[in-house]
Amino acid sequence: MTIVITLCLSFAIFALIIWGLMHMRTPRFRMERADFQRGLEDVIAGQADENEWRILTGYPMRHDPALEKLRLECLQIEEDEYTGKLPYLFTEAGLRKLRDLRERLLALPLQEESE
Template sequence: MTVVITLLLSFCFFALIIWALMHMHTPRFRMDREQFVRGLEDVIAGQADDNEWRILTGYPMRHDPELERLRLECLAIEETEYTGGSPHLFTRAGIERLRAVREQLLPQDNDKTDNTKEL
């Protein structure tokens, strides 16, 4: 009888563990636009190392298609302009291209036009 109870309790215990593992969610890392801009600015200023660059570009941005497009653009820049040196990880041309990516993320100031000329 003790063996049956032990086997039943063991089965219930392992079933509970398996059920819990099936319903657990892995933590998600989400980078927002401000964090991405700060990371780009660090790379441009020569204050980021290779690890920071990998964190910046290594995770897909499925939650923001525009940010994902810019991340992929950064990876394309990496293919041709990455040096891995210190303090700057990129060539001058690469840094300029990263600045252009950063500019796409910064809020645009809409110049107010004077509509009185049209009247």
């Protein structure tokens, strides 16, 4: 009798775990415009390291096409002007391009909430 109870209880716990895993959402990282702006300003000010730059540019921003376009421009600036040296990760020309990009980010119209 204890074997049957143990098996039933084990099956119920296993089924509960499987059900829970099936209904969990995959975690998503979603960078908003304000986060992108702060990260960009940190890079321009020389307060960001390479990891922060990778976080800023490493994730596609499908939820905001305008922000995705700016992210891709950042990657192009990185290709041309990145030094990787602290405190400033970019050449002076790269920092100038990032400042221009930040100004364009600030000029973007407010984003409509899609979710």
